[in-house]
Amino acid sequence: MLIDWFTVAAQIVNFLILVFLLKHFLYDRILHAMDKREERIQNRLDEARSKEKEAEQETESLRRERAELEKQRDDILAEARDEAGKEKKRLVREAREQVQSMRRSWQESLDREKSAFTRELRRMAGREVYAVCRKALKDLADAEVEEQMVQVLLEHLAGLDRGERDDMAEAARTDENRITVRSTFEMPAGLKQKATREIHEHLGDDIEVKYETDEDGAPGVELRMKGRKLAWGFEDYLDDLEQEAKRVIEAEAEKDEEGTMQEEKQENQEMT
Amino acid sequence: MDIKDITPDQIVFWEWGFVHLNLTIIATWAVMALMVLGAWLITRRLSSDLPLPRWENLLEILVQGMENEIRQVSRQPPRPYIPFVGTLFLFILVSNILNVVPGYVAPTASLSTTAGLAICVFVAVPGYGIRSSGLKEYLKQYVKPTVIMLPFNVMGELSRTLALAVRLFGNMMSGSKIVAILLALTPILFPVVMNALGLLTGVIQAYIFAILAMVYIASGTRARQEREQKQADSAGEKGEQDQWKESH
Numbered sequence: 001m002l003i004d005w006f007t008v009a010a011q012i013v014n015f016l017i018l019v020f021l022l023k024h025f026l027y028d029r030i031l032h033a034m035d036k037r038e039e040r041i042q043n044r045l046d047e048a049r050s051k052e053k054e055a056e057q058e059t060e061s062l063r064r065e066r067a068e069l070e071k072q073r074d075d076i077l078a079e080a081r082d083e084a085g086k087e088k089k090r091l092v093r094e095a096r097e098q099v100q101s102m103r104r105s106w107q108e109s110l111d112r113e114k115s116a117f118t119r120e121l122r123r124m125a126g127r128e129v130y131a132v133c134r135k136a137l138k139d140l141a142d143a144e145v146e147e148q149m150v151q152v153l154l155e156h157l158a159g160l161d162r163g164e165r166d167d168m169a170e171a172a173r174t175d176e177n178r179i180t181v182r183s184t185f186e187m188p189a190g191l192k193q194k195a196t197r198e199i200h201e202h203l204g205d206d207i208e209v210k211y212e213t214d215e216d217g218a219p220g221v222e223l224r225m226k227g228r229k230l231a232w233g234f235e236d237y238l239d240d241l242e243q244e245a246k247r248v249i250e251a252e253a254e255k256d257e258e259g260t261m262q263e264e265k266q267e268n269q270e271m272t
Numbered sequence: 273m274d275i276k277d278i279t280p281d282q283i284v285f286w287e288w289g290f291v292h293l294n295l296t297i298i299a300t301w302a303v304m305a306l307m308v309l310g311a312w313l314i315t316r317r318l319s320s321d322l323p324l325p326r327w328e329n330l331l332e333i334l335v336q337g338m339e340n341e342i343r344q345v346s347r348q349p350p351r352p353y354i355p356f357v358g359t360l361f362l363f364i365l366v367s368n369i370l371n372v373v374p375g376y377v378a379p380t381a382s383l384s385t386t387a388g389l390a391i392c393v394f395v396a397v398p399g400y401g402i403r404s405s406g407l408k409e410y411l412k413q414y415v416k417p418t419v420i421m422l423p424f425n426v427m428g429e430l431s432r433t434l435a436l437a438v439r440l441f442g443n444m445m446s447g448s449k450i451v452a453i454l455l456a457l458t459p460i461l462f463p464v465v466m467n468a469l470g471l472l473t474g475v476i477q478a479y480i481f482a483i484l485a486m487v488y489i490a491s492g493t494r495a496r497q498e499r500e501q502k503q504a505d506s507a508g509e510k511g512e513q514d515q516w517k518e519s520h
Contacts, residue, residue, distance in 0.1 A: 002383040002441075004281040006290060010297050011379070011388030018304050018363055023355040026311040030335045031351070033318040033328070 110253070118245055122218065122238045130184075130219035130234060146185050149221050153232035154198045157223070160230075168228055169203040175226035179203070182212045183221040184233070199223070279445070280377040281384050296382040303367050303379065334362075338482075345483060346490035348497070353489060356396055360389065361482035364440065368474025371448060372467060378474070381444040383437065390437035393485045394429070401492030409496065436484060443477045
């Protein structure tokens, strides 16, 4: 008999005891440990996931903040650039205005100097030319230039037509019936008498003739009455000389100004 | 060949009337002691955290593997079946593997042991079936599809239990016997190869026994499964109908 029933019963009992023991010592414990670990791992994963989510949110908020900061920075930079540009323009304008005013004042002073120079030139030239002419006439022709000048003026007066002479007489009458003879030299008494005589003859006897000496003017002599003047002297020559001098000075000044204008243009281009 | 060489039941150490201690029972106790001691040693200090001790890891792999197998075979939560089916597998496995120890005879090479295990399965099948779906539902299965099938169903139940017992016994007994015979013929190399083959057969038989037990238990709890399936289907259909109604 291959089956021993006692052994079968014993093996069944043995097996049931083994089931009980293994359930107690093996399966329950192992499964419990596994469940616990799984739960723990799940918890950790959940935690990690929530942390990741938090980190993502944090990252997102940081990114937004950074973008905002960058935008603000850009705005501030743009504003600063704008202001700097405005400030630069203002400074340039001010500098230009300053330069302009300096140039104006310089121009004015130049003009003043120019006119003073021409005036001085005219005065000096007049005196020198007058002195030279006087000396030359005296040496070469034994003639007094003052006397000749007065003589020529009187000849001019005599050469005027009737109407003009009447106008002059009329002008003298409205000015307290007076004519002023102004000269740059002291006229000798003989010459004064001759002049007075001639004026009375051509314009009328009742006119009072007054003599004035003005050494600063251009050498010459003139008849002055209200609103009219009859003059003879170096004035015209000196006018020509002055014109020529002015022309030369202005030509020089223009040349200079062109140079400065070009420099300024270059500067402007560099700045823009 | 003597009958003693076929089954270790005949090697009796101590006898007192009907009660006697034979090699089968002694070997079984040895295997049980080894398994329980091993389990106790390993599970004494369990860690539910990392790092995992390697012996615990081994046991966890084993238990989890059994869980997965049971889940696949039964398509049910494996926890209720693990102690019974797992112990079947482990007991047969350890018994068979220990065959390499000289002087040891596997308890599974005794028809009494395999019959005892088969009887356990024979009882466990209706036990699990009744626990899961109730006595009435379970008994109904024997008259399906018709009442005529009742004797065949009962016969099937008995014959498969017998088959379970004889299959394991035949395989294990023959394995150890073949090794013994070959040892007498060619003492050097060939028995080693046969021993290795015997180990393989032992492992496979443990697996087959446990899986078949699980399949029988699963078929015993089929009534409940079917009912649940039906309920799930009807609930699904109802849900779909509700959805259909809602959408129209």
